[in-house]
Structure formats: C-alpha cells, structure tokens
Amino acid sequence: MKKLLVLLMGLALVIAIAACGNKDTKSAGSTTSPAPSAQAGGQQVVLKATNYKFDQTEYRVKKGEPVTITLDNSQGVHGASIKEFKVNLDNGNKTVTFTPDKAGSYPINCSIMCGSGHANMKTTLIVE
Template sequence: MQRKLALLLTLTALVLALAACGGNKNDTASESPAGSPAEETASQEIVINATTWAFDKTEYDMPKDTPVKLTLNNTKGAHGIEIVGQGIEIRGNKSKVVTLPAGTYEIHCSIMCGSGHKQMISKLVVS
C-alpha cells in the first residue's frame, strides 16, 4: 500500500514539474511573428549574427525614434541578446520590432553559452 502511495505521489510531482516547465507565453508575446502589423511598420531590419562567443559586428547603427526590426540569428550555439537598461531581450532565432531614443546601448548575450560568454558584447548606436 505504501509503495502505491509513494508511486502516486511521485507521478503527481512529476506531472506538476513538467507542467511548470511549459513555455512561458509572455516571453514571446512582444516578439513579432512574420507578417504581423508590428513587423510591417519597421523601417529597416538589423540582423545580429551570433556565433561561438562573438557577434558578427562590434557596433550596430539604427535611427532614433524609428521602429526597427531586430533579428537574432544564431549561426553557431544557443544565444540571446539583451539591450542593457531597455528591457529588450531576444532569445533564439527570433525578431522584435523596437524603437529607441538617441544614445549608445550595450548589447550582450543573455544566455550562458560557455567560457567566452562574458566577451559577447557589442554596441547599438542610435542616432
């Protein structure tokens, strides 16, 4: 009897743990799927290619106060980008339409990707 109860409790805990690991719908809600109205209003697209511990450019430029589609392309490894202090994060091979005021912002990898993770830093110059 105790074995059956222990098995039942273990299975219940497993089901709850798997349900908790389900996708976070809020994480992708602000990302623009292809063909969405937000994507259509973007004036240009900036593609950020991420590879093993590096972005393809040390600096990216975009116009101020203008919607721009930022696209993260993981060419090697699993990476994400965060624009520091702006609450903007893109994970995986996804896009997001963003509008920023003039300034210089730091972009860094937001997914721990290995020993060179801390070196994955670039600039976004908005003018």
C-alpha cells in the same frame, strides 16, 4: 551524496561548454553585414551570433524610427539583451520591433550562458 553533487556539477559544466562550443559548420557568411535598411517595416538589424561573438562590433539605427532586430544563431545557442529598451531575444523569441526614443550607445550582451567566452560576447547599438 557527495558523488551526486560532483555529478551534477560536471553535468552543468558540460552543458555550459556545449552551448557555444558546438561544431556547427554552417557558413556564417561575411564578417560584416550591411547597415540596417529602411524598409516598409522600418529599419532591419540582424545580430549574427557565433561562438563567443556577434558579427559586428556595433549596429547603427536612427532615433524615432521603428527597428526590427532579429537574432540569428549561426553557431551555438545564444541570446541578446538590450536592457535600456527592454529587448530580450533567445531561441523562443528571435525577433523584436521597437522604436528607440533616445540617442546614445547601448550595450548588447549575450543573455544565455554559452561557455568560456560568454563574458566577452558583447556588441553595441548606436542610436543616432
């Protein structure tokens, strides 16, 4: 019984470390992305997620205008959550459109345990 418990704990640790720490060599491109663009479908934001970080420290959008947020996992397996707007992105749901109705700064957190740097994987949505 004790051996089974140790084996399960070891397996859980390997999965947690492997989620963000894969050796994906796809180019993540520039470290900065252009500001959201106003297109026919509204504002567009792409959250590029790599090992333990998003590509920007903040993303700015306009209050009252529809915004489409897309999650791009360039390395590892990540999610994104903006609790105040009930936005949850992951591998099964990579795009969401909503209209921010209040100005302010809202944390965006990685919502999938991705390894040792998971707790620091944060960015901010600023609604102006």
